[in-house]
Amino acid sequence: MSTPARFGGANARQEAEMAARAAWLHFVGGLTQSEVAKRLSVPNTRAHRYIARAQSEGLVRVFVDIESADCVDLETRLMAAYGISLCRVAMDALEPGPLPLRALSAVGADYLMQVVASGAHRVIGIGHGRTIAASVDAMGRTPGERIRFVSMLGGLTRSYAANPYDVIHNLARKTNAEAYLMPAPLFANSAEDKRVMMAQSGLAATMDLIGEASLVIVGIGNTESADGGASAAALDQPDAIDELKRGGAAAEILGQFLTAEGAALETPYDERVMAPALESLRGREVVAIAGGESKLAAIRAALRNGLLSGLIVDEATARRLVEEL
Structure with missing residues (x-):
């Protein structure tokens, strides 16, 4: 903890x-x-x-009090098309890189602060990824002493661009909430190793807490680029992503893969991933923070799956999703 x-x-x-x-x-x-x-x-x-x-440290917060009619229209159309109850589209910020981190983190931080301030969720699950990490970084201090945050998947032994320990600790620091990390790698070496680790009291307690999470914040990984998701660095072989693509993988959520149509894809990693099964999250609020052109197909696949209840996305990606309806 x-x-x-x-x-x-x-x-x-x-x-x-x-x-x-x-x-x-x-x-x-x-x-x-x-x-x-x-x-x-x-x-x-x-x-x-x-x-x-x-x-x-989040002591300075800048507010731009504006509501774009175009973004509201995109939100409405995405909600209607995919049956999600929440959609927030971040206005384009003309960012130089392929990932619109500034725009996504501004809207993601605002959403997280509203969730914490509302007190509607006593346990909130947190996934991995640069967009989530950037959103937490952009948060201001928001008291949430009655809330518990819990990491939704392992990742201690890998060097990620967004270290899960840093993200969960940053949340605790900015909210004064308790935060629990899953002390495990993203993928165990074998299914048997996973069973042994899950039987340990610390991990079992973390999984029990994950079971109590009424809101889960996730990132969406893709299979189109080497740095497409949190799981890419943890796969066994350098060509593992290519093998998954040949098998039909288009998106990754919590170390588990989906086809372009949104169907769950069985992979050898399913029995080894140190995370709850995606199906166990149905019926809860599951909100993804994701964007960028390289993530378009992955976000579409995640929306088609029906697991998501909410999406925070950048304007350009939202527009492409709507155009392809």
Whole structure:
């Protein structure tokens, strides 16, 4: 279990207060960084670090109070087409890379903060992936002491772009909630190894908590690129993704695969994945945060499967999904 992060000692508390004060003077008071440094009697470089720290720790939140009619129309059409109860389309932000992380994380963070503030879910399951990690990073501090977060799948022994420990710990730090990590790899070496690990008291307790999650936040992996999903780095062989594609895999959720039509695809990894079966999540709220051109086919497959109750997606991808209806 990961408990909420707290500043240790008087010096750490003083530094945290200075960061908050610097951010307030800069963003609310309108002072330049040089003026902030003079007001706080610190060097310019330290004032800059204080302001950057306040931003990274979610003390600074920027709101753009606008509702795009085009995005609302896309949301409505996707909800009607796929029977989902929630859809949020992030306006395009003209990002340079293939993954629209800034747009997705802004809307994803807003959704997560609303969920935490509402208190409607006592246990929330958290998947892996860069979009989820970026959404948590973008969250402001939102008290949620009565909520428990639990990681939905293993991943401790691999080097992911978004480390699951960092994500779940970051959630705990920003919400003061309890957060539980699954202390296991994404895939066990064998089905027998999985049975042995699942019998351990720590993992069994985590799986029990996963069973209580009424809301699950997931990412969607694809099979079109090497970095398409959290599971890609954990597969046995470098050509494993190609083999899965030849077998019909188009999307990955929690280390399990779907065809382009949305049907569950049986693979050798099913008996080894350290995660709940996707079918066990039906009837709960399952919201995916995903986007980007490379994820188009995977998102479509996930929507066709019917598991998702909600989708947070970028505008360009949403438009393509609607055009192909």
